[in-house]
Amino acid sequence: MVLLSPSRLHDCLQDPVLGSIGFLNEVMGRFPDAISFAPGAPHPDTLPDPDLQHYTDRFLRHLTERGASTEQARRMLFEYGPSSGVINDIVCEALRRDQGIETSPQDLVVTVGAQEGMLLVLRALFGSASDVLAVADPCFVGITGAARVLGVDVVPVAEAERGIDLEGLEDACRSARRAGRAVRALYVAPDFSNPGGGRMPLACRHRLLELAEREDFILLEDNAYGFTAATGSELPSLKALDTARRVVHIGTFAKVAFPGARVGYVVADQRVGLPGGATRPLAAELATLKTMVTVNTSPLSQAVIGGMLLEHGSSLARLGREKAELYQRNLSTLAHTLDRHLTGTAPEGVHWNRPEGGFFLRVHLPVRVDAALLEVSAAEYGVLWTPMEQFYVGGAGDRQIRLSCSYLDPREIEEGVRRLAAFLTKEIGT
Template sequence: MVEFDPTRLHGSLRAPVLGSLSFLNEVMGRFPEAISFAPGAPHPETLPGPDLQRYTDRYLAHLREQGTSAERARRTLYEYGPSRGLINDVVSEALWRDHRIGCAPEELVITVGAQEAMLLVLRALFASADDLLAVANPCFVGITGAARLLDIDVVPVDETAQGIDLDRLARECRAARRQGRAIRALYVAPDFSNPGGARMSLDCRRRLLDLAEQEDFQVLEDNAYGFTAGAGTELPPLKALDTRCRVIHIGTFAKVAFPGARVGYVVADQRVRSEGGGTRPLAAELAALKTMVTVNTSPLAQAVIAGMLLEHGGSLVELSRRKAVLYQRNLTALTEALDHELGGDAAPPGIRWNRPEGGFFVRVHLPVRADTRLLEVSAAKYGVLWTPMDQFYLDGAGDTQMRLSCSYLDRGQIEEGVRRLAAFLTKEIRG
């Protein structure tokens, strides 16, 4: 039998976040009756019904309307497809219709979820060990995990109430230059980030793009939660404001359609010089990398997603409208329950929470460490689960915070879960 010394395997396998996630999954398995504020998954009510065939039929009709023969259209569902994707035209039109993001189909790559898009973009951009990735702090573990897989050094930059701390980011750019290095890109989710819940103001968005031009870095925009903004409160994505090709826009259909499809996309309209003197979009380079990773995104899954879009007038907004209302309702229920159960004088001192305007997550600050030991007590004695926040920070912060997700629960479960959480905090927490 072969035994590997773990020190001879890649260091990402020993990343603390993997242990934290494994423990959380294990606790959820041991306490299946507990109300869980841990998963950031879409609500079961938003999942499509069993008849997915109608969506593929709708996409096949779209191909025929464009002049593809019925036989050729049918075969596209069962053969290997182009690495850049099959449904680029549908997604491109939806991005323009709903967000005024202008991109040609060849400037898009349809990926296996947003996670593959992040991996491809990092692999393409980071050619030197001197290149640094800046990330909002706290940060989605998918991007920091991808950076760890690729041995990319990461620089955390705190979020403020208005978004990324631009003064701190500028200082980090200057500090990197003094060390002979460079901030190559910044990852940010400007709308209701996971896990922080922050939303970048319009002024901050514009100033960030100015700073990216001044300091010569790319902005990796993750737009997973923008659709949850309340009606009339929408802000333009960074890519819609980008006149200098500084933004690489990453999206996913996991929340607006359903996660099981595993379909995402990346808009990369930056130009890459060719040997012959011309240029091609960065998306072409990402597609080339994709051939060595997943070859192509499932044509069947792409057809289902395109059919869902087409059935809703080719609009991401219309596709997600009912879901956005549900998530807004759940978020309101969560913050109101926290106010009711923990907002009075009887609550332990030092407990506070943020009030995001959208997204799936609320952060609760405690006067003690919110670690796995405390989570075990919460699950075993009080039947309520949450996510420790320390795994989302890169600088040792966040160890006294918990993340509550409202997306997967019904209102009654949210209210009962917060009652259990309040009993847990009142009896177990001492400031």
């Protein structure tokens, strides 16, 4: 048997970030009866009717209405299809209708989830070793993990409840220049970020766009949780405010439709110069890269998503409305239950934030959080959570835990918080 030495494998495989999701899955598997606040997965009640043929038929009808023959439409489902995607026009219409993002099918590429989109965008933008990626800190491990795989250096910029620290971002740009480097792009989730839960005010969004123009970097906007905003509290995305093509907008249908489809998208309307003075969109470059990664996104999965959008008037908002109400209910239940069980009784130093949307809430503890503490929580108190340290690039977060409310029912949230309160009182308060 061949025994491979870790020293001859890529060193990114030893990075704890790449193993963080697997670690949580392993713990959940060992404690199946524990109530888990760990997974940021959509609630089972939000999954679609198992008869996906209905949505596929709706998409096929859309193709024939646009001039394709029945045979051409049918073959589109079963062949590889273009690397850029087959539902681009439907997604563009949904973005225009719901978010005011004016884009064309040529400026959009349909990806295998948002994760592939992040990987493609980083690979395309970072052509020089002197370029660095700035990220909101704490940050979604998907982007920092992709950067690690690609060898892109990452610089953290602190994020608070009101969004990223713009002064800190300016400092990061200046520090990079002094070191002979440049901030090439900033990854940010302006609406209810994972895991921080922060939301960027409108004025801050405008200032961030101005700063990107002044410092000459690209904004990578992750919009996975924007749909969970309470009705009437919606804010325009960075891309909707973008007049200088500074924003690459990354989206996913995992939360508003269902994760098993593995369909995401990237709006990349930046222009790339060609010989002779011609240009083409960055999306075309991403599609070229995609041919070497996944070739294309499953046309069958795209057809289901396309049919779901068409069934809801080509509207992401309509598709996600009931789901958003469920997540708002769960987030409110989690916050209020923490108030009821821990206010006045929690050990000194225990406090939590109150996000206005998204899936996650953070609890600050007066002790260091590690795998051993999680093991005690799971084995002796029957409740699971996510350590926050893995989300921080800057080495913080070792006294915080993340609670996800998305996968649970209110009754489970109530019981889970009761168990968590017992754990905190007996294990942290001693």
